[in-house]
Amino acid sequence: MVDLAQFLVGGLAAGTLYGLVALGIVLLYRSSRVLNFAHGDVATLGAFLAFTLLVGLNWPFAPSVVASLIGTAAAGALFYFVVLRPVKEATLLGRIVVTLGLALTLSGANTLAFGADTKVFPFPLSDIRVYRLSGVVISQLSLGLSAAGVILMALLYLLVQRTRIGLAMRAVSQDLVAAQALGIPSRRIFALTWALAGALAAAAGILAAPVTLLTPFMMLDPFLKGFAAAVLGGMDSMPGAVLGGWLLGVMESLFAGYISVKFKTTLAFLIIILTLMVRPEGLLGREFHRRV
Amino acid sequence: MDAEKSGAIADKGGEATMRYARVFGLVLILAALLFPATAGVAQERGITPTEIIIGSTVPLSGPAAYWGLGVGRGIDAYLKSINDAGGIHGRKFRTVLLDDSYLPPRAAVNVRELVERHNVFAIVGMIGTANAFAARDYIIESKTLWITPTTNDIWAGLREKKYLFVTYPSYLNEGRILTQYAAEKLGTKKMAVFYQNDEYGLGLLRGVKYGVGAAKGVKLVGQASYEVTDADVSAQAVKLRQSGADTVFIAATPTQGALIVREMAKLGWRPQLLATFTLGDPIMFRLAGEAWNDIYLTAYFPLPGSGDNKIEETLGTLFRYDAALRGSPYNALAGVSFIEPLVEALRRVGPDVTKDKVVAAMESLRNWDGAVARGVTFGKDRHQGLNRIYIVKASNGQYVKITDWISYQTSF
Numbered sequence: 001m002v003d004l005a006q007f008l009v010g011g012l013a014a015g016t017l018y019g020l021v022a023l024g025i026v027l028l029y030r031s032s033r034v035l036n037f038a039h040g041d042v043a044t045l046g047a048f049l050a051f052t053l054l055v056g057l058n059w060p061f062a063p064s065v066v067a068s069l070i071g072t073a074a075a076g077a078l079f080y081f082v083v084l085r086p087v088k089e090a091t092l093l094g095r096i097v098v099t100l101g102l103a104l105t106l107s108g109a110n111t112l113a114f115g116a117d118t119k120v121f122p123f124p125l126s127d128i129r130v131y132r133l134s135g136v137v138i139s140q141l142s143l144g145l146s147a148a149g150v151i152l153m154a155l156l157y158l159l160v161q162r163t164r165i166g167l168a169m170r171a172v173s174q175d176l177v178a179a180q181a182l183g184i185p186s187r188r189i190f191a192l193t194w195a196l197a198g199a200l201a202a203a204a205g206i207l208a209a210p211v212t213l214l215t216p217f218m219m220l221d222p223f224l225k226g227f228a229a230a231v232l233g234g235m236d237s238m239p240g241a242v243l244g245g246w247l248l249g250v251m252e253s254l255f256a257g258y259i260s261v262k263f264k265t266t267l268a269f270l271i272i273i274l275t276l277m278v279r280p281e282g283l284l285g286r287e288f289h290r291r292v
Numbered sequence: 293m294d295a296e297k298s299g300a301i302a303d304k305g306g307e308a309t310m311r312y313a314r315v316f317g318l319v320l321i322l323a324a325l326l327f328p329a330t331a332g333v334a335q336e337r338g339i340t341p342t343e344i345i346i347g348s349t350v351p352l353s354g355p356a357a358y359w360g361l362g363v364g365r366g367i368d369a370y371l372k373s374i375n376d377a378g379g380i381h382g383r384k385f386r387t388v389l390l391d392d393s394y395l396p397p398r399a400a401v402n403v404r405e406l407v408e409r410h411n412v413f414a415i416v417g418m419i420g421t422a423n424a425f426a427a428r429d430y431i432i433e434s435k436t437l438w439i440t441p442t443t444n445d446i447w448a449g450l451r452e453k454k455y456l457f458v459t460y461p462s463y464l465n466e467g468r469i470l471t472q473y474a475a476e477k478l479g480t481k482k483m484a485v486f487y488q489n490d491e492y493g494l495g496l497l498r499g500v501k502y503g504v505g506a507a508k509g510v511k512l513v514g515q516a517s518y519e520v521t522d523a524d525v526s527a528q529a530v531k532l533r534q535s536g537a538d539t540v541f542i543a544a545t546p547t548q549g550a551l552i553v554r555e556m557a558k559l560g561w562r563p564q565l566l567a568t569f570t571l572g573d574p575i576m577f578r579l580a581g582e583a584w585n586d587i588y589l590t591a592y593f594p595l596p597g598s599g600d601n602k603i604e605e606t607l608g609t610l611f612r613y614d615a616a617l618r619g620s621p622y623n624a625l626a627g628v629s630f631i632e633p634l635v636e637a638l639r640r641v642g643p644d645v646t647k648d649k650v651v652a653a654m655e656s657l658r659n660w661d662g663a664v665a666r667g668v669t670f671g672k673d674r675h676q677g678l679n680r681i682y683i684v685k686a687s688n689g690q691y692v693k694i695t696d697w698i699s700y701q702t703s704f
Contacts (some may be wrong), residue, residue, distance in 0.1 A: 003534055006559070010526035108353065116357035117619035118547045120578055128581065130558055139558045212523035213547050213579060217355045221523040256527035257534075261516045262489060264527065 002135040007257040008250060013142040014225075015249020016149035017208050021219075021226025022233065022241035023156060024200040030236045031173040031193045033092055034084070037099045039201050040223025041106035044216060046072040046202020047121065047209040048114045054122055061124055065206055069199045076198025077191045084194075085187070110216040121209035145207045152203055153242050159196075160238065169193055221265070225252075228268035232275050234285020243283060338413025339645045344638065345386050346371065346631070347412035349402035349427070350419050352391035355520045358546060359419050359570075361616075362623025363442070363630070364389045367416060369613035370606075370628045374635060381643040388412060394419070394520070396426035403427040407434050413647075414439055417630050421446070421491035432456070437647060440630040444495035447676075447704045455647070457654050459633055459668050459677040461569060461592045463492070465700040466681060467499015467541070468506060470566050470590060473683055473695070474539050475507035478564055478588070484514035484537030486528060486552050488544055493517065496543035496568055513537050518548050529555035532563075539564040542587075546571060550579035557583040564588075569681065573622035577689045585688065590681040593629055593664045595691045596621040598684075606663040625664045632662035633670075633677065667697070676702040 021039065028036045036042075050068035053059040059067070079102060087098055125144040130137045160166035171179040172189045180186050204226075205219060212218045225248060233244025248271060256264040275282060338345040348367065350360035371385040379385065388410045392399040399418065406412045407430075414437035418424045421443040428446060431438050438456045444463055447453055474480035485500050487493030497515065504512045514535025516528040529552060532540055540556070540563045542549050549571045556562070565587040574597050577584050594600035596607060603625065610617050610624050617624040637653035638645065657677065660668045668677040680699040684691040 003530055006530045007527060010524075010530065014524045014526065111353060111357060115616055115619050116353075116361045117575070118358060118550070118579055120581075127554055128557055128583075130560065132560075137559050142558075208523070213550060215355075215358065215547060217357070217521070218523060220355065220521045221519075224521075253527045257531055261518075261528055261531060265519045265522065 003257065004254075005136040007253045009136055009138050009142075011250035011253030012246060013138075013146050013211075013249070014253065015229075015246035016146045017204065017211075017222055017245070018225045018229040018248050019242040019245025020149050020152060020200070020204040020207065021222050022230040022245050023153060023238060024197045024204065025226060025230045026233075026235060026238055026241040027156070027160075027200065028193060028197045029230070030238075031169055032095075032190060034099065035096050036197065037096065038079075038102035038106055039197070039226070040219035041103045041110065042072060042076065042198055043201040043205030043208070043219045043223070044110050045075065045106055045205070046198075047205035047214055047218070048110060048216075049202070050206050051119065051121055051209070051214055052114070055119075061122075068206065069202050072202035073195040073199040076201075077195040079198075080191045080194040085190075107216060114216065116216055119214040121206075121214045123210035125210075127210065141210055145211065148203075148207055152200070153238075156196075156200065157238060165189075165192065224265075225249075225268050228272050230282075231272050232282060234282025236286060237282065237284040240282050240284030247283075336413065336646050337407075337411050339383070342383055343386050344380065344383050344645070345388065345410060345412045346634075347388040347390070347406035347410055347415050348417045349390045349392045349399050349406065349415075349423070350417060351394035352389065354393035354395070356394035356419065356545065358620060359623055360391070360394070362620030363417055363419060363627040365614050365617055366610060366624030366627025367631050369610045369617060369624070370631060371635075372613050373609050380635065380638045381645075383645075392423055394423065396420075396422045399423035400426040400430065403430055407431075407436055413437065413645075414634060414650075416440065416634065417442060417627065421495065425491070435647070437634075437650065439634050442626075442630075444491050445703060453675055453704055454651060457633065457670060457675050457677060459629060459665050461590070461678060461681050462499075462676075462700065462703070463495035463543075463568070464499040464502060466568060466590050467496045467501075467543075468503035469681065469698055469700065470541065470588065470683070471500050471503025471510065472507045474564065474566055474588070475503070475510045478539065480510055480539040480564060482511055482513040482535070482537045483539050483541065484516070484532050484535045484563075485512070485541045486525075486532060486544060487515065487517050487541075488548070489517040489519055493543045496541070500541050518544065518552075520545065520548075522548060523551075525551050526555050526558075528552060529559055529561075532556070533559055533561045537563055539566060542567040542571065544571070546573060546576060546579060550576060550584075553580040553583045553587075557581075572684075572691065573620065574689075574691070575620065575622070577686070585686050587686045588683055588694075589686070589691075591684050591691070591693075592678060592681050593625065593666055595684065596625065597690055598693065602663050628663060629665040632665055633657060633660070633668050636660065636662065674702055674704070676704055 024039050046068050049071050050064045053064035125141045127141045129140045168184050168189050172186050229244035229248045230241050233240030252267055255267050350364040351357050352360050368387045371387050375384040390402040392402050416439045418441040424441040424443040424446050432452055440458050440460050442460050485497050487497050504510050514537050516531045518525050567589040569590045572591050572595050594603045637650050640653040641649045655670050657668050657670045670677045679702045680697040682697050683695040685694050
């Protein structure tokens with residue numbers, strides 16, 4: 001029983017990270033239908049920026065994180081203006097391939113600039129200090145990271161659902177021509193969405209790095225899982241992304257604990273296939289019907 | 293009339309001479325095109341009057357880049373230092389490093405490129421058993437010198453091993469030796485293994501099973517694998533704890549090795565820990581923190597920070613040539629240990645280098661100590677140059693040698 005609870009705690013902690021990654025993917029997909037394959041590498045860039053400020057320049061923790069979020073947001077907006085905007089005539093698939101190119105470029109650049117060795121990301125919370133609740137253990141770090149993840153998710157939800165900028169983002173995603181006709185500056189809104197996704201990715205990277213250790217490839221696995229979580233929850237649903245993350249984290253942990261550790265990673269792929277077969281729009285996604 | 297006749301004959305004779313001259317000329321051109329090297333002395337591939345070309349394919353990107361960059365750049369920095377000291381008999385080394393991202397198909401293609409396009413004299417290293425197996429047949433059939441692939445027993449099933457030399461410990465024997473040591477000296481009764489789900493981890497798992505079979509009163513009660521890209525190993529930690537093991541053997545990369553130790557510490561579970569020599573980098577104390585203390589692992593050369601002068605001197609040289617190697621001193625030294633027997637053999641051969649002469653010189657190394665590699669012995673019937681390891685214990689952020697060399701039988 002204690003082991004079951006421990007598997008659940010581990011799964012939920014991992015699931016929060018998956019959900020955070022999924023949110024960034026969904027945010028961009030909702031607005032532009034572009035599946036951003038570079039999301040994981042943008043997250044890694046954010047983590048490295050914060051690490052460089054923290055360790056290389058000895059900045060305090062909070063300013064390092066804020067500067068990293070701003071820097072990565074700027075990189076996201078820059079990518080939209082410099083690369084994606086000029087190829088706006090390309091097909092959707094073409095634009096998705098462009099993000100693949102960005103992923104490869106960023107991964108190489110991260111390795112070149114920051115080195116491939118594994119680094120310890122300094123974080124104000126301890127990984128070793130743990131809280132016990134009738135045999136179930138959770139570390140201060142996991143608790144803090146999960147809380148930070150949930151707060152970020154809530155803030156993003158409020159931004160998109162309760163502010164004028166969020167309304168404009170939703171309008172652009174639902175009907176671009178109508179939004180433009182109503183005077184919404186669609187280019188700026190798209191750039192803002194890319195910037196927001198960049199900052200969200202950096203936040204995910206900074207929250208992942210203390211747990212996964214910092215390497216240029218640390219987001220390979222969380223990105224794949226975040227993608228699976230997004231498909232599971234619904235590619236256009238932000239609450240779906242969060243739910244998908246938690247569900248995937250818990251399922252994966254239980255699967256590894258009671259069925260097979262070896263096929264733990266395969267489970268994410270299996271979930272993508274099953275979701276697309278049974279409920280293509282995902283758990284909380286909207287169902288699209290086309291009348292003939 | 294006669295004069296006309298003789299003139300005609302003379303013309304015919306001239307035409308025939310011209311025809312022969314043309315045919316002869318054509319033959320000469322063809323010969324020059326087909327056998328360009330026959331004009332001078334027959335040249336060995338990868339050896340020019342001024343250069344010795346050495347190649348390797350290692351993961352310079354992807355999840356195993358930490359190993360590849362350390363080993364590859366370590367080899368490169370070491371050879372540069374030799375070049376700056378005058379090279380070997382007037383020749384300088386040129387290193388060609390290709391990236392295989394730890395993917396076997398890319399390793400196989402890279403090896404062809406190294407041999408056919410870059411004309412390398414020897415391939416040094418290669419990281420990953422699966423990669424080396426993918427490239428093995430081509431390297432052997434192309435009769436390329438192959439020095440120390442860092443793999444499981446790559447030679448198993450090979451008939452032709454003349455050009456393969458290995459100075460890397462056997463994972464199988466390492467697993468066995470550490471398990472037996474734990475059973476005899478540390479009171480291990482229940483063993484569990486955390487391993488990478490590929491030939492690297494499986495080789496060590498086989499070694500532990502071998503050791504469990506050889507030691508008395510020890511059982512293998514649990515095993516949990518991970519994929520090289522895994523970022524979360526919390527479930528594996530719980531599963532290992534569930535097994536009730538008193539000792540856990542870690543056969544992983546530094547990242548996942550550190551992650552599992554941290555996860556176990558988080559659970560408040562502190563079994564006796566054993567680890568493979570690939571985790572001998574002092575960086576592990578930083579990555580795994582406090583929990584890395586008291587772990588037992590093996591080594592096959594003096595570890596950085598253990599007070600060996602030659603090792604510290606070599607590290608100083610490597611860091612001068614490539615400051616980035618400060619992040620992976622152990623892997624950089626491992627790279628040097630792979631290449632230095634070949635450098636010594638080239639020194640012994642003299643200026644007239646051929647592959648067979650280098651093979652003979654390698655086979656003449658007896659209990660040879662390099663800057664990093666120690667006690668290397670090759671022979672006509674022995675191309676596994678290293679058959680001993682020793683055990684160290686992590687204590688207060690340092691590795692302390694606790695046994696003398698422990699030998700095992702060579703397999704080829």
